Amino acid sequence: MGGRLAGYLGRSSFYESVLGIDRARQREHLREFARGSELFRSLANRLAQAYSGDPARMGAGLKGASLAERLLTGWGPSLANQEIYLLVRSARPHVVVETGVASGLSSTIILEALRRNGSGRLYSIDLPSRSAGGYLNSDGRRERVFLPKELAPGWLVPEELRPSWELQLGRSDELLPGLLARLGEVGLFFHDSEHSMETMRFEFEAAWPHLCAGGFLYADDVTWNSAFSTFATGVALEAVGGLTPGRRGLLRRRVRA
Numbered sequence: 001m002g003g004r005l006a007g008y009l010g011r012s013s014f015y016e017s018v019l020g021i022d023r024a025r026q027r028e029h030l031r032e033f034a035r036g037s038e039l040f041r042s043l044a045n046r047l048a049q050a051y052s053g054d055p056a057r058m059g060a061g062l063k064g065a066s067l068a069e070r071l072l073t074g075w076g077p078s079l080a081n082q083e084i085y086l087l088v089r090s091a092r093p094h095v096v097v098e099t100g101v102a103s104g105l106s107s108t109i110i111l112e113a114l115r116r117n118g119s120g121r122l123y124s125i126d127l128p129s130r131s132a133g134g135y136l137n138s139d140g141r142r143e144r145v146f147l148p149k150e151l152a153p154g155w156l157v158p159e160e161l162r163p164s165w166e167l168q169l170g171r172s173d174e175l176l177p178g179l180l181a182r183l184g185e186v187g188l189f190f191h192d193s194e195h196s197m198e199t200m201r202f203e204f205e206a207a208w209p210h211l212c213a214g215g216f217l218y219a220d221d222v223t224w225n226s227a228f229s230t231f232a233t234g235v236a237l238e239a240v241g242g243l244t245p246g247r248r249g250l251l252r253r254r255v256r257a
């Protein structure tokens with residue numbers, strides 16, 4: 001693919017070429033994700049309970065009961081959840097940075113994958129959205145994310161995974177530069193905060209210089225605007241990646257600048 005966006009290549013061949021893991025190991029990690037079903041199913045059920053019966057309480061694309069059903073079934077939102085598990089298990093990053101936590105589903109999946117790896121820490125940043133119905137982002141688009149007042153950001157993350165987790169509350173444009181400066185090198189950066197042009201561009205530009213060689217930039221909702229494709233074009237000579245089967249953007253840094 002030589003530094004160009006890979007586009008959609010088909011699931012296992014995309015993971016093989018971009019993550020560098022063969023199909024047998026992909027299957028192994030995905031079976032492991034399914035076997036971790038007790039943890040993930042209990043999260044899904046708790047989410048469903050917290051949000052069910054009141055559409056205004058649904059948030060972050062976490063559609064209560066339907067998420068509970070879908071989490072382990074291999075389609076819809078579950079594909080992106082499986083994908084981030086696969087990514088962390090195969091890339092074995094020592095340092096993961098995530099923007100956008102909400103209830104903490106992705107945080108838990110990342111932390112569980114790090115636990116299985118036997119090492120690594122997750123640093124998350126979240127500005128909780130407390131208004132029912134979400135908020136308008138700086139592009140004027142509604143972000144349907146909502147955390148009821150009685151729930152703390154990351155409330156889903158199990159106690160036993162928390163020692164490997166640091167959560168800061170606030171805007172990513174205020175907190176991310178300081179966090180990255182403190183951490184130095186990052187193995188995986190995951191954007192899932194505000195999906196506006198301005199915020200996405202800011203986070204990609206801030207995180208990229210901190211990625212180690214072979215490190216990953218991974219981003220949700222990259223089809224909302226051109227921030228990811230423009231950024232990917234700009235780093236085309238030092239990156240490989242594209243739109244993943246989970247419909248997220250993925251760039252692997254090939255060399256240090």
Ligand SMILES: C[S@@+](CC[C@H](N)C(=O)[O-])C[C@H]1O[C@@H](n2cnc3c(N)ncnc32)[C@H](O)[C@@H]1O
Pocket residue numbers: 060061099100101102103104105106107125126127128129145170171172173192193194199
């Ligand atoms: C889509 S949700 C995160 C979902 C989570 N990654 C998951 O998959 O379980 C986005 C979160 O980012 C928060 N957020 C919005 N704007 C933000 C900003 N500028 N900086 C940090 N977090 C922000 C939202 O309030 C919400 O909690």
